[in-house]
Structure formats: structure tokens, C-alpha cells
Amino acid sequence: MNQVRLEQVRENMKKAGLHQMIVTETEPVYYLTGIWVAPMERMMAVYLDDTGRTIFFGNKLFGVQPQEGMELQEHTDTDNPVAQLAQTVKAGELGIDETWPSRFLIGLMQLRPDVKPVMGSLPVEQSTMYKDEEERQRMREASLINDECMDMVIHAIREGVTEKELALKVENFFKARGCNSLGFSIVGMGKNGADPHHDADETVLKEGDSIVIDIGAPFNHYWCDMTRTVFYKSVSEKQREVYETVRRANEAAIAKIKPGVAFKEFDLAARKVIEDAGYGEYFTHRTGHSIGMKEHEKPPVASDCEVIARPGMVFSIEPGIYLPGQFGVRVEDLVLVTEDGCEVLNKYTKDLIVVE
Ligand SMILES: [Mn+2]
Structure with missing residues (x-):
């Protein structure tokens, strides 16, 4: 007890x-x-x-x-x-x-x-809603495993690989690291990335594709959840612009996080960056969700959420831009509210990556 x-x-x-x-x-x-x-x-x-x-x-x-x-x-x-x-x-x-x-x-x-x-x-x-020290430590550890998994899967990207093959690598990695249950792995190449919850299928990677990789699983009963979007062999000007917009949205929201600020401010900060860049209508979901023993917990990081951030809260910041028929970009980190700001639990780089 x-x-x-x-x-x-x-x-x-x-x-x-x-x-x-x-x-x-x-x-x-x-x-x-x-x-x-x-x-x-x-x-x-x-x-x-x-x-x-x-x-x-x-x-x-x-x-x-x-x-x-x-x-x-x-x-x-x-x-x-x-x-x-x-x-x-x-x-x-x-x-x-x-x-x-x-x-x-x-x-x-x-x-x-x-x-x-x-x-x-x-x-x-x-x-x-407020994670105690033991829970915070478990969530830090889970997110570090997720960072490692992201690195593994990005290094597994190669000519001819399918979404399903990459998703399977993620599952196997999580299993080998002792996840409590399988978790999830969204892999969306090219236009599939424009569907935020795309189910990995037999789509084959081709040059110029973006790849949205959204992965997570529970370890020690606490979830991790992160997304990176990378590009294969080349990146167009438009892809680069969209990527940098989403990345700035992610960073603008994170910069706002500290105790005393309402959740809606984090959503609005991310949304403003995307709206100002002219992509507002393509950011079709809330900015994030709380997380812990459940993958999605309350409160949501949404534009109407008045809940005030307090130390110990953990949630995702995951803005995205989804251009139907073209491509999608999402960049997601988990953050922990600290006494005077926040700790980003994911350490994996957010620099634009072009896999050769
Ligand atoms: Mn998430």
C-alpha cells in the first residue's frame, strides 16, 4: 500500500x-x-x-x-x-x-x-496528475529508452524499407527492453504522414519522402511517447519550411511551460507559430495530452483547457502540420513541469535530419 x-x-x-x-x-x-x-x-x-x-x-x-x-x-x-x-x-x-x-x-x-x-x-x-519522485524517475527512464529506440529506427531507414518493417523493429526493440505491453508505432511515409494516426502498411520508402515516426510503450508501468519526422535522401524547400515551423511551434510551447501557467497557453503558443506561418488549418489536433500510467491522461493540452500547470505534471507537446495528399510533420516531446520551468524528457535531436 x-x-x-x-x-x-x-x-x-x-x-x-x-x-x-x-x-x-x-x-x-x-x-x-x-x-x-x-x-x-x-x-x-x-x-x-x-x-x-x-x-x-x-x-x-x-x-x-x-x-x-x-x-x-x-x-x-x-x-x-x-x-x-x-x-x-x-x-x-x-x-x-x-x-x-x-x-x-x-x-x-x-x-x-x-x-x-x-x-x-x-x-x-x-x-x-502530479507525479511523485518515483514516478518522475520512471518516466525519465522510459523516455530515454524511447530516445534510443528512435535512434535505432532512424538508423534502420534504407532503400526499399516499408512502414511495417520499421514499425516491427520498434516493437521488437520495446519487447527486448522489457516493455509491459506492446505500445504503438506510427510510421507514415510521404502522403501517409498527413494522416496523424496512420497505421503502418506496405508502403515502400522513396527518395524525397518525409517519415513521421511516433513511438511509445510502457516501461515499469509508465509510458513514453515521442515523435520525430525525418526525410529520405532529399528535402524540398516546402518540406524544410513546414518542418522548421513545426519545430518552432514545439519549442515555443515548451518555452512557456512553468508552474502557474494554464495548459491552454501551451497550445496557443504552438498554434500561433503555425498560424503565423499560414498553416493553421493544417494543425488539426490539440497540442498534447497528459501521460503517466496511461498513455492519454487528463488534462489535455488544448486551447480551451484552463487547468494550471503545477510541478510534477507530465504531458506531451506534439504540434503537427498535415498537408493532405502531400506529407505530414509532427515533432513531439514529453515534458515534466518543475519548480521553475520544465524538464524535457526526450533528449533526441530536433535538428532536421536527412537520411542518406
Ligand atoms: Mn502523444
């Missing part, structure tokens, strides 16, 4: 006026208890209340060991775990994760009509 984090979450519950809640997602449960379980179709719930009680409800198959300060209520595949939980919860509001499956929720509502389910993700999110 991580008592510090647990206390923070209980404090956030209090602020939200919640007397009891259940935490049911793999990552938040791990965050609080150190227990990593992917429950699949089975039920897992950590019940917290304002008396200090913590009860782990889980299937015996999860193999959870008893812990100090945590009661353990196990069930088997022939038990009704929802009925067990229904006996514990108290009348009134019960905070529930936004992703708890309705196959459990509906059963609980039928068994306990006196319990009122309310959205309960916030108390945990308000805590996971």
Missing part, C-alpha cells in the same frame, strides 16, 4: 464531498496498492471510505497477497462478486470509476437501490 497516495486520494474524496468510492481500473489500483492486475472480464474493486477502511475485492486467481491496512475479500468464478460488494457499500452516494463495466454496475444498482452511483474518477485523477 502506498499510504501517502492513499491519503491524498482520501483528501480529494473529502473535497469532492464523497464518503465512499471504488477504484476499479488496473492503473489506479496499482498506483494505490502496488498490485498490478488485469482483471479482464472478472471483477476487481478497491473500496475506500472516509473512516479509513480499504478493502480489495478480487478473484482468487489474481493471487493478491494480504497487505497491512487493506482488507481482502476474495471470490471465485462461481461466486457473485457484485453481491459481496453490495453487502459492504453504504447507502448514499458511491463514487465509481468512469470505466467500470455496466455488467457490474447494473447488478449493484439492482441489489442496492439505496446506493447512488456518482462519477468517482476525479479523486484519483487529481492525485495521479
